[in-house]
Amino acid sequence: MHVASMHFVRRAHDKLGDAGLQKNLGTFKTRFVGARARAITELDDFEGTREAAREIRQRALDNLDTYLEMFEKNATANGATVLWAETPADVNRLVLAIAAKHSVRKIIKSKSMVSEESALDHAIEAAGLSVVETDLGEYILQINDYEAPSHIVGPALHKSKEEVSDLFAKRHGTARKTDIGELCMEARQVLRQHYLSADMGVSGGNFFVAETGSVVLVTNEGNATLTTTLPRVHVAISGIEKIVPTMEDVATLMRLLARSATGQSISNYVDILTGVRGAGEFHGAGHMYFILVDAGRTGVLDSDLRAALRCIRCGACMNHCPVYQNIGGHAYGWVYPGPIGSVLTPMYVGLENALPLPHASTLCNQCGVVCPVKIPLPDLLRTLREKQVERGLRPWSERAGFRLWSWVAQRPALYALGTKIAARALRWMGGADGYIRKLPLAEGWTSGRDMRAPPGKTFRELYAQSKRN
Amino acid sequence: MDDPLANAAARDNVLARVRHALRRTGPDPNRAAAAVAYVARHVHGPRSAMPADLAARFVERAQDMSSTLECVAHRRAIPAAVRRYVDALRIEGADRAGVCWPEFADLDWAGAGLQIECRPTSGGDRLGITGAWCAIAETGTVVVLSGADTPTGTTLLPDTHIAVVPATRLVSGMEEMFALLRAERGRLPRAINMISGPSRTGDIEQTIVLGAHGPFRVHILLLD
Ligand code: SF4
Numbered sequence: 001m002h003v004a005s006m007h008f009v010r011r012a013h014d015k016l017g018d019a020g021l022q023k024n025l026g027t028f029k030t031r032f033v034g035a036r037a038r039a040i041t042e043l044d045d046f047e048g049t050r051e052a053a054r055e056i057r058q059r060a061l062d063n064l065d066t067y068l069e070m071f072e073k074n075a076t077a078n079g080a081t082v083l084w085a086e087t088p089a090d091v092n093r094l095v096l097a098i099a100a101k102h103s104v105r106k107i108i109k110s111k112s113m114v115s116e117e118s119a120l121d122h123a124i125e126a127a128g129l130s131v132v133e134t135d136l137g138e139y140i141l142q143i144n145d146y147e148a149p150s151h152i153v154g155p156a157l158h159k160s161k162e163e164v165s166d167l168f169a170k171r172h173g174t175a176r177k178t179d180i181g182e183l184c185m186e187a188r189q190v191l192r193q194h195y196l197s198a199d200m201g202v203s204g205g206n207f208f209v210a211e212t213g214s215v216v217l218v219t220n221e222g223n224a225t226l227t228t229t230l231p232r233v234h235v236a237i238s239g240i241e242k243i244v245p246t247m248e249d250v251a252t253l254m255r256l257l258a259r260s261a262t263g264q265s266i267s268n269y270v271d272i273l274t275g276v277r278g279a280g281e282f283h284g285a286g287h288m289y290f291i292l293v294d295a296g297r298t299g300v301l302d303s304d305l306r307a308a309l310r311c312i313r314c315g316a317c318m319n320h321c322p323v324y325q326n327i328g329g330h331a332y333g334w335v336y337p338g339p340i341g342s343v344l345t346p347m348y349v350g351l352e353n354a355l356p357l358p359h360a361s362t363l364c365n366q367c368g369v370v371c372p373v374k375i376p377l378p379d380l381l382r383t384l385r386e387k388q389v390e391r392g393l394r395p396w397s398e399r400a401g402f403r404l405w406s407w408v409a410q411r412p413a414l415y416a417l418g419t420k421i422a423a424r425a426l427r428w429m430g431g432a433d434g435y436i437r438k439l440p441l442a443e444g445w446t447s448g449r450d451m452r453a454p455p456g457k458t459f460r461e462l463y464a465q466s467k468r469n
Numbered sequence: 470m471d472d473p474l475a476n477a478a479a480r481d482n483v484l485a486r487v488r489h490a491l492r493r494t495g496p497d498p499n500r501a502a503a504a505v506a507y508v509a510r511h512v513h514g515p516r517s518a519m520p521a522d523l524a525a526r527f528v529e530r531a532q533d534m535s536s537t538l539e540c541v542a543h544r545r546a547i548p549a550a551v552r553r554y555v556d557a558l559r560i561e562g563a564d565r566a567g568v569c570w571p572e573f574a575d576l577d578w579a580g581a582g583l584q585i586e587c588r589p590t591s592g593g594d595r596l597g598i599t600g601a602w603c604a605i606a607e608t609g610t611v612v613v614l615s616g617a618d619t620p621t622g623t624t625l626l627p628d629t630h631i632a633v634v635p636a637t638r639l640v641s642g643m644e645e646m647f648a649l650l651r652a653e654r655g656r657l658p659r660a661i662n663m664i665s666g667p668s669r670t671g672d673i674e675q676t677i678v679l680g681a682h683g684p685f686r687v688h689i690l691l692l693d
Binding site: 024027028042044045048049052053056059062063064065068069070072081083084085086090093094097098100101134135136137154155156157159161164180181183184185187188191192195196210212214220221222223225226228229230240245246247248249250251252254255262264265266267268269270272273274275276277278279280281282284292294298302306 | 473474476479480482483484486487488489490491493500501503504505507508511512513514515516517518530533534589591592608610615616617618620621622625642643644647657658659660661662663664665666667668669670671672673674675676678680681682683
């Protein structure tokens with residue numbers, strides 16, 4: 001997918017002014033947050049389960065070589081083929097090679113974020129094959145000329161039903177429907193035909209289980225189940241970090257995944273797929289492939305951001321993020337939005353291509369508090385900010401500003417004088433009511449809010465005064 | 470010609486990078502042994518207490534997930550229960566038809582006024598009647614395993630999925646299901662499908678709609 005993360009500030013501005021989007025985000029805020037808060041109370045020991053989930057994911061990462069090889073061995077023994085992709089381009093090349101090998105003409109897909117990284121759908125179409133996204137949200141985006149997803153769980157959350165109505169009428173050539181149930185029905189009928197006629201199903205992988213060589217797929221729509229049950233070839237694509245050691249680990253993670261994502265105690269369909277169609281079986285793929293994708297994961301593994309790879313893609317961090325809640329996912333400019341996106345995007349597409357993202361956070365730590373695998377997201381964002389400074393990637397004005405500040409701060413007399421003048425100037429600017437309406441060099445701040453003026457004396461002056469009294 | 474799926478170099482490169490990141494020069498036997506030993510222990514995470522009456526918990530949770538349920542006393546009563554359910558839904562005439570798994574082929578469907586054929590479905594059937602390999606009380610989940618006599622599509626393609634769950638096959642959580650699998654099967658089937666209520670979507674304005682792709686309804690007959 002094209003990276004537009006450098007335009008974060010401009011796009012965030014646009015999104016704040018987009019009345020339709022703001023309305024959609026309004027319902028979004030309340031729903032997910034409340035549902036999660038209720039759902040986690042169903043567990044006797046939610047915090048203990050979170051800690052266990054953190055350990056499970058960390059253990060998998062700290063022993064990734066062992067578990068990857070174990071996965072490969074078991075998957076192969078069960079009749080699947082395990083392939084490795086070093087880059088996003090490799091993913092596309094391998095999928096097309098598999099399709100060619102099995103004379104595939106039509107591919108159906110259930111949601112795979114990794115395939116968004118590589119823009120797989122475009123590669124499939126460029127090769128002259130057809131591809132249909134089956135997750136309703138992804139389908140809506142696909143028929144809208146591959147609009148970018150704005151959320152990792154609900155990719156089309158930003159769209160209103162009116163937009164979907166127009167889109168369906170235009171693309172399906174049917175009468176315009178406005179009832180959400182009828183719209184879903186129409187999509188169901190269109191997609192059913194695709195399921196029945198596809199040669200190959202491409203899925204993501206919520207987890208790869210090392211112990212058994214299985215892939216775990218989690219959906220509410222059941223689209224991953226259909227995608228992996230009906231076509232004769234199944235390709236499961238996911239990052240190498242998605243490995244978990246055991247089935248019991250899956251059970252623990254599943255107690256948190258749906259609760260953190262949508263506030264459900266479990267998703268409607270959880271499938272554990274192992275190997276190919278057995279003797280006498282009517283359904284199921286006769287050929288199964290796994291594509292284990294690096295595409296930047298080993299770089300993160302080899303950094304002080306390794307914890308980010310624990311992510312199970314629940315979306316809770318974005319659901320609870322005050323920045324995401326107000327601008328939605330598009331402003332982040334790549335596949336993964338919200339706090340986890342602000343960590344992963346710079347690591348996957350290059351620090352210099354996503355400079356605004358680590359700063360797109362107030363560091364309020366709502367994300368860190370809700371993350372089911374305890375990723376310290378604010379710490380990681382701070383680490384990325386430091387890396388930007390170390391690599392000299394900050395703008396010259398900021399660097400000059402800090403240099404000036406540090407020069408002054410090392411000269412106590414000068415510092416005292418400077419702050420004395422500044423405090424008084426600000427007091428004067430506050431006027432009679434003590435509020436500053438416009439602050440030179442910081443209009444971005446004061447254009448949206450008034451700033452309380454300081455009382456006119458510096459801390460040092462007040463301290464010295466209190467000593468005297 | 471080169472095999473486009475030949476992949477050994479990529480594999481070695483990725484694993485080498487993983488080992489480099491983990492500061493290992495080659496496979497580390499001690500560490501690997503510990504990682505393997507962890508797998509063999511099948512460690513459970515923290516568990517919530519389950520009531521002694523698993524059936525009650527199962528019923529409550531299945532309803533939470535929008536499944537409907539009825540208890541039936543014995544196998545022979547299944548066709549009449551299905552008929553009652555279908556009538557209550559007012560699926561009239563031709564819609565009293567569908568398919569079932571072979572394990573229910575012997576039941577007197579015609580006697581209950583239903584046309585149920587024992588065959589897999591390729592779509593277009595209204596009722597899909599299946600058994601269950603087991604069911605999970607914690608989440609109200611029906612578990613089916615793929616196999617020659619348990620075609621997966623019967624749970625997925627019809628508008629209505631009716632699952633017969635023997636009360637003797639209730640387990641408390643997913644962990645117990647895995648333990649049962651290891652004890653009874655040893656080898657995993659192609660698919661373990663865990664079904665908790667009908668297919669749903671919230672992708673348009675977060676409004677929940679049932680029957681996104683799979684069944685609109687999941688009805689469970691809990692067999693005593
Ligand atoms: S970082 Fe944590 S909260 Fe965010 S999507 Fe990943 S697992 Fe969920």
